[in-house]
Amino acid sequence: MNAIDHANPQLDLSFSRIVYVPRSLIWRAWTEPERLKPWFCPLPWTTIACEIDLRPGGVFRTTMQSPEGQTFPNEGCYLAVVPNEKLVWTNALLAGYRPSAASDTCGSADASFMFTATIELADDPQGTRYTATVIHADEAGCKQHAAMGFEAGWGAALDQLVAMIKREAQQGSPL
Amino acid sequence: MNAIDHANPQLDLSFSRIVYVPRSLIWRAWTEPERLKPWFCPLPWTTIACEIDLRPGGVFRTTMQSPEGQTFPNEGCYLAVVPNEKLVWTNALLAGYRPSAASDTCGSADASFMFTATIELADDPQGTRYTATVIHADEAGCKQHAAMGFEAGWGAALDQLVAMIKREAQQGSPL
Numbered sequence: 649m650n651a652i653d654h655a656n657p658q659l660d661l662s663f664s665r666i667v668y669v670p671r672s673l674i675w676r677a678w679t680e681p682e683r684l685k686p687w688f689c690p691l692p693w694t695t696i697a698c699e700i701d702l703r704p705g706g707v708f709r710t711t712m713q714s715p716e717g718q719t720f721p722n723e724g725c726y727l728a729v730v731p732n733e734k735l736v737w738t739n740a741l742l743a744g745y746r747p748s749a750a751s752d753t754c755g756s757a758d759a760s761f762m763f764t765a766t767i768e769l770a771d772d773p774q775g776t777r778y779t780a781t782v783i784h785a786d787e788a789g790c791k792q793h794a795a796m797g798f799e800a801g802w803g804a805a806l807d808q809l810v811a812m813i814k815r816e817a818q819q820g821s822p823l
Numbered sequence: 824m825n826a827i828d829h830a831n832p833q834l835d836l837s838f839s840r841i842v843y844v845p846r847s848l849i850w851r852a853w854t855e856p857e858r859l860k861p862w863f864c865p866l867p868w869t870t871i872a873c874e875i876d877l878r879p880g881g882v883f884r885t886t887m888q889s890p891e892g893q894t895f896p897n898e899g900c901y902l903a904v905v906p907n908e909k910l911v912w913t914n915a916l917l918a919g920y921r922p923s924a925a926s927d928t929c930g931s932a933d934a935s936f937m938f939t940a941t942i943e944l945a946d947d948p949q950g951t952r953y954t955a956t957v958i959h960a961d962e963a964g965c966k967q968h969a970a971m972g973f974e975a976g977w978g979a980a981l982d983q984l985v986a987m988i989k990r991e992a993q994q995g996s997p998l
Contacts, residue, residue: 659921704879704903727902727920728879740915740922740937745902746834747915747937747960762922785922 659790660783663799665806668775669813675732677809678767684710687808690801697721702729707743723748727764738764761789778806834965835958838974840981843950844988850907852984853942859885862983865976872896877904882918898923902939913939936964953981 655662667674677683681698688695689712696719697711704726712720725743728736740762742748748762761784768779780802784790830837842849852858856873863870864887871894872886879901887895900918903911915937917923923937936959943954955977959965 736920738916738920738922741913741939744958745911745913745939746958747913747939747964749960764916764920764922783919783921785917785924789922 655781656783658787659785660781661790661794661798662779662781663803664777664779665803666772666775667778667806667810669810669817671732671769671771671776673813674769674776674778674809675735677813678735679729683812687812688712688805690804690808701743702726704728705743705745708737733769735767736764738762740764761785761792763789763793780806830956831958833962834960835956836965836969836973837954837956838978839952839954840978841947841950842953842981842985844985844992846907846944846946846951848988849944849951849953849984850910852988853910854904858987862987863887863980865979865983876918877901879903880918880920883912908944910942911939913937915939936960936967938964938968955981 677687679700679702681700684698684700685695688698688710692715694713695710696713697709699707699709701707706726708724708726710722712722714720722739723742724737724739725741725745726735726737727741728734740748763782763784766779766781766783768777768781770777770779782793782798784793852862854875854877856875859873859875860870863873863885867890869888870885871888872884874882874884876882881901883899883901885897887897889895897914898917899912899914900916900920901910901912902916903909915923938957938959941954941956941958943952943956945952945954957968957973959968
């Protein structure tokens with residue numbers, strides 16, 4: 649399954665893993681603010697705020713906090729929402745599909761690039777196939793995202809997501 | 824009916840008119856390449872090419888030609904497609920929701936701004952209410968678009984669209 653129509657290795661980054669938790673709980677962890685904040689940033693960074701309007705054109709806003717307490721707001725816009733299957737958003741647009749000024753959308757001063765991200769969930773005999781893809785306008789943006797540690801960072805966040813779901817299951821209290 | 828969720832007069836341009844042609848024919852004139860090219864550019868400019876993949880994430884590409892023969896390609900991406908009712912696209916994204924580099928999406932060198940456009944069609948006792956709205960990232964982009972003659976240009980194109988439909992009706996050959 650391709651995350652995007654025309655994958656371009658010069659412009660796109662992607663990783664795919666099998667995880668042993670249900671698709672529906674991964675979906676909820678991505679789409680409910682109180683279930684996103686615990687895992688979304690690799691520790692010791694944290695996600696201190698999250699706003700989700702889960703529809704095409706709706707806002708996806710998070711605020712990350714560094715270990716030193718500095719905060720980094722991020723705003724994007726959902727483009728496609730297929731429950732338990734596919735979530736697409738971009739930071740090139742804000743709520744209501746308004747184009748974003750480059751400096752407004754990325755938290756850190758050196759991250760002035762735009763991307764569109766896709767999370768795909770699919771059944772697998774052993775669990776759930778989880779695929780994350782980010783596509784960029786140009787090679788510079790793609791390389792910058794790779795150098796920032798896209799796969800390691802999103803992978804560490806996924807580890808935290810899976811750990812959260814398993815912890816709740818062991819406690820008998822998945823929300 | 825609001826074209827967008829949160830209209831901002833500093834960032835948005837809009838005009839609305841009643842036209843005396845059916846909604847379905849206006850929709851076709853906006854969404855079928857051979858029916859778009861005749862009217863899309865105010866004469867003496869012309870539209871010499873058009874590609875439409877009418878779905879969210881699909882491409883909307885046009886090539887305009889100046890009276891002197893210079894060509895200006897434009898590429899955007901559809902965001903919402905509600906037949907006979909609402910069409911939304913942006914030049915901040917390309918096909919497949921890929922963010923666009925500023926210099927790639929606008930034909931003329933001085934038009935390095937991004938916008939999202941909405942065409943809305945609604946029933947009116949006398950015909951069809953036609954509303955065109957363009958929203959921008961910042962005041963500079965909005966002012967630039969206004970200075971380029973947004974309302975006059977899009978209005979002249981609409982006149983050409985309506986004239987095309989009426990001409991066909993008189994000839995008894997609306998496609």
